[in-house]
Structure formats: C-alpha cells, structure tokens
Amino acid sequence: MAGADQPNYSETGGPAIYAEDGSIRADYLDQVTAAIAAGNAETLGEVTAPLHESEMGDLLATLEPAERQELVALLGESFDYSALTEVDEAIRLEIITVLPNEQIALALQELESDDAVYILEDMDESEQADILARIPFTERIRLRRSLDYPEESAGRRMQADFVAVPPYWNVGQTIDYLRDNADLPERFSQIFVIDPTFRLVGAVDLDRILREQRDGRIEEIMRETRHAVPAEMDQEEAAQIFERYDLLSAAVVDENERLVGVLTIDDVVDVINEEAQEDILRLGGVGDEELSDSVVETTKSRFTWLLVNLGTAVLASVVIGLFDATIQQMVALAVLMPIVASMGGNAGTQTMTVTVRALATKDLDIYNAGRIIRRELMVGVLNGALFALLIGVVATVWFSTIGLGFVIAIAMIINMVSAALAGIFVPLILDRLGVDPAIASSVFVTTVTDVVGFFAFLGLAALWFGI
Amino acid sequence: MAGADQPNYSETGGPAIYAEDGSIRADYLDQVTAAIAAGNAETLGEVTAPLHESEMGDLLATLEPAERQELVALLGESFDYSALTEVDEAIRLEIITVLPNEQIALALQELESDDAVYILEDMDESEQADILARIPFTERIRLRRSLDYPEESAGRRMQADFVAVPPYWNVGQTIDYLRDNADLPERFSQIFVIDPTFRLVGAVDLDRILREQRDGRIEEIMRETRHAVPAEMDQEEAAQIFERYDLLSAAVVDENERLVGVLTIDDVVDVINEEAQEDILRLGGVGDEELSDSVVETTKSRFTWLLVNLGTAVLASVVIGLFDATIQQMVALAVLMPIVASMGGNAGTQTMTVTVRALATKDLDIYNAGRIIRRELMVGVLNGALFALLIGVVATVWFSTIGLGFVIAIAMIINMVSAALAGIFVPLILDRLGVDPAIASSVFVTTVTDVVGFFAFLGLAALWFGI
Known part of the structure; x- marks a missing residue:
C-alpha cells in the first residue's frame, strides 16, 4: 500500500526473515517474541530495524494480539506506521485502538498522505476528527480532501504530494528546481505541467527530461495526459485504465480539471488483487471475509x-x-x-x-x-x-x-x-x-x-x- | 504486455472507441468493417491510426477471423504488432499463421524484446527458428537468450534493453550520456550500475539523479539492489516480490549475477491477473481455458x-x-x-x-x-x-x-x-x-x-x- 514514492527496493541489507514456505522463520520470530517478553526495546529495535514495511506487516500478523500492541509500544517513535497499511483491518484497528490519539497524529504526519488516509478511513468519525485536529493545517486539509472523496475512489487512494511546473520553464530550470528543493515527494516518476490555476496541461516523464538539452522548453517536450483520472472515479475503473494503457502513474483531477494528486501503479496492484480476491470469495459463497475475523x-x-x-x-x-x-x-x-x-x-x-x-x-x-x-x-x-x-x-x-x-x-x-x-x-x-x-x-x-x-x-x- | 518503456499515456488524441459497457462502439466497428470489406487500406489506416495497442487488441478480438487477417494484411507495415500481445493465444496464432515469416521477422524487430518474445514463444520450433534466422545477429541473440529461459520465468518476461553505467561516473556524465545517446530504451525509470564484467552492483532511480548536483558520484547515490530477480525464477514468485516490496521494476540477473534484463511492473500486473484468473477457473472446475477456444x-x-x-x-x-x-x-x-x-x-x-x-x-x-x-x-x-x-x-x-x-x-x-x-x-x-x-x-x-x-x-x- 506504500506509494511509488517509497524506495523501489528495501534499501537496508536486512536479514531474509522468511522460511521456504513463505512464513516468518521460527528462529527470527523467537528473537522478536523474546525481546517483547523481556520488554527489551533496544534489542527489539535492532532486530526489527532492517524490516521493510511489508515484512513488519507480516510479522505483526504472525504475532499474538497482545504481542502486537507491546511491539508498537516498545518501538515507540521508531515504529514505521506504514506497516499498518500491510495488515488486515481487524489487526490495524486492534493496534490503533490502544494508542493515544496524540501519538497516532504524530505518526500520521510522518507517512505519505495515501498511507495516512488508508489508516484514517477505517476509524469511527469522532476519533478521526480528534486525530485530524491534532495535525497541522496544510497536511490536515490534504488528508480531509482525500477523505471527502467516496470510499474506494481514486481520490481516496491517491498520493497528494507531486511535482508540478509551469509550461514556460525549460529543462535546466526544472532540474535546478529539483536539485534545490528539499520538500519533494519521496519518489516520483513524472512531473506534471500546470497552468496558474492548477489546471493540468500535460506531463513529462523523468527519462524524457534526462534526454533533453537544458534549454529544451517543457511545453515542447510534455505529452498530453489523456488518461487523467477523475478523483470521484471508482478505484476498480481506475485500475482498468491502468491495465489497459500500461500506465505507471496517472494524474488525479477534481471536477474542475485541477490536479489534486497522483495515483500510482503499486496502489493499483493492491486494487487488482482485492477485486480478484473479492470475485473468488463471492463465487465460493463467502462475503468480504478476512482471515482475522472472529x-x-x-x-x-x-x-x-x-x-x-x-x-x-x-x-x-x-x-x-x-x-x-x-x-x-x-x-x-x-x-x-x-x-x-x-x-x-x-x-x-x-x-x-x-x-x-x-x-x-x-x-x-x-x-x-x-x-x-x-x-x-x-x-x-x-x-x-x-x-x-x-x-x-x-x-x-x-x-x-x-x-x-x-x-x-x-x-x-x-x-x-x-x-x-x-x-x-x-x-x-x-x-x-x-x-x-x-x-x-x-x-x-x-x-x-x-x-x-x-x-x-x-x-x-x-x-x-x-x- | 507492453514494457514500461511504452509511453505512460497513449500520446495520440484518439477517439473514445468504447461504449458504456466496455465493448467497442457499434458505429466505430461499422467504419472498420466497411473499410475492410471495401479493401480500403487508406481509410482503414486513418480510422485505426489513433488506437493504443490494447485498443487494437480489443478491436481484433471483436472482429470475425477473416476480418482480422484482412485488417493486418491491409495495414501492412503500419500495423503495430504489439497489439498481438493483447489478444488470446488462439487469435494470435490465427493471425500469425497466414503471415509470411519474412514479414513477421521485420515486425518483431520493431517491437520491444519482451513483446517479441511473447509472440515468438507460442510458435512451433521450426517456424520460430526460421523467423529468428531472419533477424539481425545482436537482436537475435537477445531474443534467443530470453527464449532459452523456462516458460513463465522472469527471463521470458523481461525486457532486454536497459541503461547501465559504471559506478565511477558522476551525475553530470550520466546526464550527458543520456542526452547524447540515441539508442536508449523507449522508457526507463532507473539506471543500473554495473562493473566491467556486467555484474550488477546497484541502481539509481531517475528522481535521485535529478535531485543531485552534477558532480555527485553514482556509487555514492546508488542503492543496493536487494531484490534482483534470477532469470530462472518463476514469474509468479517474481510477482510476489514486486507486490511485497512495492517495486516498479527489478533487475534480472543470470546465474553469475550478471545483469541480463529488467522486469517491469506492467508485466507483473499481467502475471497477477493471469494467476488470479487461473485460480478462479480452477476452483470452478475449468482448466486453462480461453474464451476463443473451440x-x-x-x-x-x-x-x-x-x-x-x-x-x-x-x-x-x-x-x-x-x-x-x-x-x-x-x-x-x-x-x-x-x-x-x-x-x-x-x-x-x-x-x-x-x-x-x-x-x-x-x-x-x-x-x-x-x-x-x-x-x-x-x-x-x-x-x-x-x-x-x-x-x-x-x-x-x-x-x-x-x-x-x-x-x-x-x-x-x-x-x-x-x-x-x-x-x-x-x-x-x-x-x-x-x-x-x-x-x-x-x-x-x-x-x-x-x-x-x-x-x-x-x-x-x-x-x-x-x-
């Protein structure tokens, strides 16, 4: 569920925590549970530090409920909350319920906006409102906007951080802007081109920029964005557009064609999996069941x-x-x-x-x-x-x-x-x-x-x- | 099935050829069949020129068998053969069987290597060998290598074109190389770092290069490629690695850790869909059936x-x-x-x-x-x-x-x-x-x-x- 703005590869040289059959290795699990039982935050931190968020998600799913909560409590600020986007809703809620809202609010600010929305959307309204109130204005507005879009819409799944430049810039200006700006999304694969009212006029892929001389004008090398996705569009429909046109990412626009976010292929992969899963379960006479249901x-x-x-x-x-x-x-x-x-x-x-x-x-x-x-x-x-x-x-x-x-x-x-x-x-x-x-x-x-x-x-x- | 090296969006402002229910619009289909019936290559070319390869695939699937063959014959060199990767195997073979091998060989050279392999792998061996013999040496070696890997392996699905630089280059050299080199893959999202024997030592994402000053050394900004995929690995296993670590692309290496290609997320999406489809059909007591089977x-x-x-x-x-x-x-x-x-x-x-x-x-x-x-x-x-x-x-x-x-x-x-x-x-x-x-x-x-x-x-x- 992480945005494409996550590193392409886990950048840490962590241990291979999986056994042949895809389950967590028993000796690794023993290390973790021993550290939890001993309340040893330091050892736990060392053992879990190299984990990718999805590995941490698998670890959480494997632990007993009480151990999960203790793990999150022991790790404190060093716990990567994006791991919560990798577990079933039941496990996510079970962990979040015992955390103080103040701590959740701090954690969400560290996350990419799509991951934060993913965690917020399952909460009941009063708790959601209380947590949002503790988040600084700009970021709050951004999350609120995603949450205002319907469930399972492109607007809910989009990443609200993106890079956009005006059409009259040239390649050199664009590269200099990227070099000097510290506040860029963690990862991006295209740059959007917008007019002063934030209306989408085109996009440029990074490889296109790298091939071009510094004086090449953006409006000359940009391409049409034929497949911009309306924020209200159902995620399944958006996934079909990605599949049909082999998109890696697509601009998400509001009802006035203004750019509000970017939808990336990795989120779409999750949607494709969810929809196939739903079909299989429904054909088997089972509703939207999760393995962790009571x-x-x-x-x-x-x-x-x-x-x-x-x-x-x-x-x-x-x-x-x-x-x-x-x-x-x-x-x-x-x-x-x-x-x-x-x-x-x-x-x-x-x-x-x-x-x-x-x-x-x-x-x-x-x-x-x-x-x-x-x-x-x-x-x-x-x-x-x-x-x-x-x-x-x-x-x-x-x-x-x-x-x-x-x-x-x-x-x-x-x-x-x-x-x-x-x-x-x-x-x-x-x-x-x-x-x-x-x-x-x-x-x-x-x-x-x-x-x-x-x-x-x-x-x-x-x-x-x-x- | 197109590589990530295909444009992110269809760059042409083609007509919306789909009706509400996702089928091809009746009036559009009438234009196409009329042009085919009249043997009017010019009109047919105009009507089909704006189509994305997947739209052409849907069009082919909708036409009658005889019409499909005539369409390909009438369009001649302007037919985009990557559309053949978007249709069922039965339809693909039906079209290819009537084409002279010489023409197929010419067409395959225009395609990305993964698409060419996709078309070649279903043919019987003698025909495959005859077509390969008509393809220039370098490209032939490349296709042969992919075809030598087992069916449904990462090596079969990979794209054999990639950008690789030595670790001692700096960002400026790399950008200059990209600006001056006309023979780059159509699309790429990362640059691989290799030693003189082609062993993979790391990778750099394009956004990382764009953020860096010109004198930044590649070996200092590259990251480890923890999730390089062995070419022999089953495509389903490779897809699981993509899903787990939210990868957009991954290096494919041979048994000596030498870089041989790149596997991209859009191919993986196809694999995920195929596997889900397979599970659904098998649970329903149906084997690997296609809708076009007799x-x-x-x-x-x-x-x-x-x-x-x-x-x-x-x-x-x-x-x-x-x-x-x-x-x-x-x-x-x-x-x-x-x-x-x-x-x-x-x-x-x-x-x-x-x-x-x-x-x-x-x-x-x-x-x-x-x-x-x-x-x-x-x-x-x-x-x-x-x-x-x-x-x-x-x-x-x-x-x-x-x-x-x-x-x-x-x-x-x-x-x-x-x-x-x-x-x-x-x-x-x-x-x-x-x-x-x-x-x-x-x-x-x-x-x-x-x-x-x-x-x-x-x-x-x-x-x-x-x-």
Whole structure:
C-alpha cells in the first residue's frame, strides 16, 4: 500500500526473515517474541530495524494480539506506521485502538498522505476528527480532501504530494528546481505541467527530461495526459485504465480539471488483487471475509448464503416429493438421482465460472455473446451425450434394468444442456440487472440443475415404467 | 504486455472507441468493417491510426477471423504488432499463421524484446527458428537468450534493453550520456550500475539523479539492489516480490549475477491477473481455458473434471444403496437426503475457498493454522446448530414425524462439522503434497460432504426407526 514514492527496493541489507514456505522463520520470530517478553526495546529495535514495511506487516500478523500492541509500544517513535497499511483491518484497528490519539497524529504526519488516509478511513468519525485536529493545517486539509472523496475512489487512494511546473520553464530550470528543493515527494516518476490555476496541461516523464538539452522548453517536450483520472472515479475503473494503457502513474483531477494528486501503479496492484480476491470469495459463497475475523462475524457472514441454499435445497426436495410413489416402487431411483443433479451442478458451475470471469474482464460483449452461447450449448450436448452413455451403461449393469439406463441417459443430456443454458444466461441476466454475477449466480445455477435434474430423471422414470 | 518503456499515456488524441459497457462502439466497428470489406487500406489506416495497442487488441478480438487477417494484411507495415500481445493465444496464432515469416521477422524487430518474445514463444520450433534466422545477429541473440529461459520465468518476461553505467561516473556524465545517446530504451525509470564484467552492483532511480548536483558520484547515490530477480525464477514468485516490496521494476540477473534484463511492473500486473484468473477457473472446475477456444477443445478440457465428479457421485450413490431397504420403508428419507448433502457441500466450499485463497496469498502458515482450524470448526458447529434447528422443524412439520426432525438435525450438525474439517484439511494436505489446492480441493471436499451427509442421515434414520 506504500506509494511509488517509497524506495523501489528495501534499501537496508536486512536479514531474509522468511522460511521456504513463505512464513516468518521460527528462529527470527523467537528473537522478536523474546525481546517483547523481556520488554527489551533496544534489542527489539535492532532486530526489527532492517524490516521493510511489508515484512513488519507480516510479522505483526504472525504475532499474538497482545504481542502486537507491546511491539508498537516498545518501538515507540521508531515504529514505521506504514506497516499498518500491510495488515488486515481487524489487526490495524486492534493496534490503533490502544494508542493515544496524540501519538497516532504524530505518526500520521510522518507517512505519505495515501498511507495516512488508508489508516484514517477505517476509524469511527469522532476519533478521526480528534486525530485530524491534532495535525497541522496544510497536511490536515490534504488528508480531509482525500477523505471527502467516496470510499474506494481514486481520490481516496491517491498520493497528494507531486511535482508540478509551469509550461514556460525549460529543462535546466526544472532540474535546478529539483536539485534545490528539499520538500519533494519521496519518489516520483513524472512531473506534471500546470497552468496558474492548477489546471493540468500535460506531463513529462523523468527519462524524457534526462534526454533533453537544458534549454529544451517543457511545453515542447510534455505529452498530453489523456488518461487523467477523475478523483470521484471508482478505484476498480481506475485500475482498468491502468491495465489497459500500461500506465505507471496517472494524474488525479477534481471536477474542475485541477490536479489534486497522483495515483500510482503499486496502489493499483493492491486494487487488482482485492477485486480478484473479492470475485473468488463471492463465487465460493463467502462475503468480504478476512482471515482475522472472529467466529461470530464469520458465522454471520456465511449464514445468509447457507440460508438461501437451504431454500433452494428444500425446493429440490419438493420436486422429489412429487414422485414419492414412484420412488417407493423403485428405490433404485433414489440411489441414482443425486448423480444426475450433481453432474448438472458441476457442468453448470464450469460454464458459469467462465461467463462470470469473461464479464468481469469485459471479454464478453454483444459481439461474441452469440458465439459463446452456441459454443456452451454444443459443449453441453457433447459432454451430455458422453456422460449419458457412461452412466446409462453403469445404471443398466448395476440394477440389471435396461430401462433405467435409458431413463438416466436421457435425463443426463437434458440436465447438461440446462446446465449450459443456466451457466451462461444467469450471469448475463444478473449483469444486465446491475447485480454482481459473482455473488448470486451459483445459487441460481444449482437451483436450475437440481430441479431440472430431479424432475427430468424421476418424471421420465414415472412415464417409462408407468408408475 | 507492453514494457514500461511504452509511453505512460497513449500520446495520440484518439477517439473514445468504447461504449458504456466496455465493448467497442457499434458505429466505430461499422467504419472498420466497411473499410475492410471495401479493401480500403487508406481509410482503414486513418480510422485505426489513433488506437493504443490494447485498443487494437480489443478491436481484433471483436472482429470475425477473416476480418482480422484482412485488417493486418491491409495495414501492412503500419500495423503495430504489439497489439498481438493483447489478444488470446488462439487469435494470435490465427493471425500469425497466414503471415509470411519474412514479414513477421521485420515486425518483431520493431517491437520491444519482451513483446517479441511473447509472440515468438507460442510458435512451433521450426517456424520460430526460421523467423529468428531472419533477424539481425545482436537482436537475435537477445531474443534467443530470453527464449532459452523456462516458460513463465522472469527471463521470458523481461525486457532486454536497459541503461547501465559504471559506478565511477558522476551525475553530470550520466546526464550527458543520456542526452547524447540515441539508442536508449523507449522508457526507463532507473539506471543500473554495473562493473566491467556486467555484474550488477546497484541502481539509481531517475528522481535521485535529478535531485543531485552534477558532480555527485553514482556509487555514492546508488542503492543496493536487494531484490534482483534470477532469470530462472518463476514469474509468479517474481510477482510476489514486486507486490511485497512495492517495486516498479527489478533487475534480472543470470546465474553469475550478471545483469541480463529488467522486469517491469506492467508485466507483473499481467502475471497477477493471469494467476488470479487461473485460480478462479480452477476452483470452478475449468482448466486453462480461453474464451476463443473451440467446442472440441472446451469439451475435452471440461470432460476430465466431470469424469472425476461422476466417480464421486457414483460413490455417494453406493452409500445410498446401502440403505435401499430403509428408503423403501420411508420414502421421506429420499426426499430429504439431498438437503443434508447440499448444505454440507456449500459450507465445505465456503471454508475451502477461504483456505485456498489464504494459501495462495501466503496468509495461512504454521503460526495461525491452529487458530483458523479452531475458528472454522466453531463456525461449523454454530451454523450446523442453527440449520439443524431450522431443518428439524421443517422436516417435522412436513412429514408430521418428530423423529425425522431429530434425525435430520443431528445429521446436519455432523455434516456441517465434517464440511469445516474437509474444507480446511483437504487444501492444506494438497498444498503439503505439492498439488495446487485450487485445482483438486473441491472434488475431495464435496465427496466428503456427500458421503458423510448421506451416510449420517440414512444411517441415523435406520437406527432411530429400526429399519
């Protein structure tokens, strides 16, 4: 979560604190916990000094809650608060809650503005206000402005420090300004060009400046900033612009096209990861869960999904109930019926997964939808026919009833085709309705495959055997 | 897939070719297809000239196969081949197959080396060799070297052009060198420092050079390159280093620590996306499928997964078959049994999804595994109890048999707890065995929940009712 203004590499020659499997090395962890247990601030400081903020974040996540708080207390001013941007929200809040606001305010002033906003945005309003009141005016205004933008917007994620020069300067003036100005952002990769009212007129990459003679004029070497990001834009949309145009950083502008900050690729990488994570969890029937959530939170967040599933499972049972007389006559039907439903469910999930991803990556549109639908139908028919043959033979041999083999084979084809149709149309329709297909598709798809599966198999059996 | 050496922004003021939903605007597409149909190279050139390579990629994906080939043929030398790095492999090969090798060789020389390698690596060996033979020596050696590294390694993804200076130069010399040298990479954000044998000794970011006086010595302002990436390293591992340390670019070194290239964040973003995509598809029971795959390819790739599922479904049926006499006595059991299995399957999928993700992001390790296992078990017990109560009441009312309510309630608790255990231990064990948990977990988890669900419910019923 650190800005691009952080050093490109960890500049310290710290120890390799990770074991082969990516966890913190046991002997390193022992050193840290021993120093915490002994209340030895000096040793703790020496042991943790070489850590990159993300290494410190991993260390915090590995420690017990009480140890985390003691570590921060022991390190005092030498604790790098940007490490808090690298841990789960639950851990962050747990650490911050025990710190006095005065200390948090001091710490935030040391951070880049995007990291400070990241820490502030999770706090409740009164605490946030109290901490902001303790921060000097200029920096406070800057943080306030970011916090005023909507959650998960480009304005929230941007870095408010940047370098900007007027278009009539030349390269020499610009280099001299950079050499003499101590108050530059920690890291920057482009210089923005603005007019006197702070409106963005262009940008120059640093390599362009370095190639140019000293008398080259900025307005002649600057390029258009076609992909400036409005501060109100959702971070996911901004991430898509970065991906599409291979941007390393982009100007963030307010509603009057005035430059207010810069969004950098490393923040965008975090957004991309968060969005992919969200899709995976949603497809698995899990909401916005974190590994550090409590039992009660986790139970609650999963309950809703399971309740919906209970409803659809009962619906499938009602369908089975329609044929109770048939089942009583021929118990083999009860034995075989889950196979038809299960195969349909899996085939439907396959098609649905592909559709949901294609929608998320915008690879599925009105031009290829027809082709994709035809392909999925054909795949459903082909795999349906293959598995109809397989299961037909198995059922015939198992129960020595050739009729049963025919019935299950036909039911299999019907359900595999329904699975393909449900797998593609459910996400498409949800997307059209403005509902995230990742969150709701799988329950509808499996409802279709369960209901169709049981109904086709038991209904055909009732007809075939006349019971 | 373009290197960071591509312009940060599309420098042309091209039209907005996308509609609201992210697809290509219909009227723009009409212009393009009309020009192709008329064989009008001039109009086609004008209409497509302002496109960024990724926009051209989207356009190609939207066109029909024949139109794609005609577009490339009509544009001739003015076609930007880097657009081929933005489309699916199937589309890329389809376009390349019809082009003469001579033309491909010329086109590749215009590209950055990482883009050229990206296009070359999918070709069959004889064609690759023929094209390489037509490329001038220096550039050929460079491409050959990348291609000699394993697939999906850092060496394959790296850009072979970089700027390197000796440590004894000063800032002024470096800037003069950059000003006078026409043969620099298109874009760069850091300068590497090497000894006479090309061994990497450090790096300097461009902003650091711009802040420094002309007489500042490079070796004094350079920083250690702690996170140089070995060329043999898997791209996913390299991506994790970028993420962990918020890198924008990293030196790629060979086995003798000699600098051979530079890996940039935009390539890493592609890797991150590919890996997330892979996890999502694998969890959905789909292999490395692309939207442009044919019906036969798709059917084949999904068949294996469905076949495994058929095996586990038959296994569950065998379990049901053990109780056929019980079911014949009480058909209500057949009606209710899918509910227990389905709820277990969903709860198991939830736990499994969280576990698989935590393993992929390395958030789950030996330190918190115990805590996570306890949490999942508690969640299983709690949700199990809640749904046991719910379904117990439903079953009792539905079939007016209080015993049935008790039996299904107890079976529900047993299966929800089994689901939690399977959901966490199956991925953990697969991971320990070196198998990707995303690819195989879900089949094992649902096998457990099906078998346990049917066995617990039908077995308890047989005991309770003595049938």
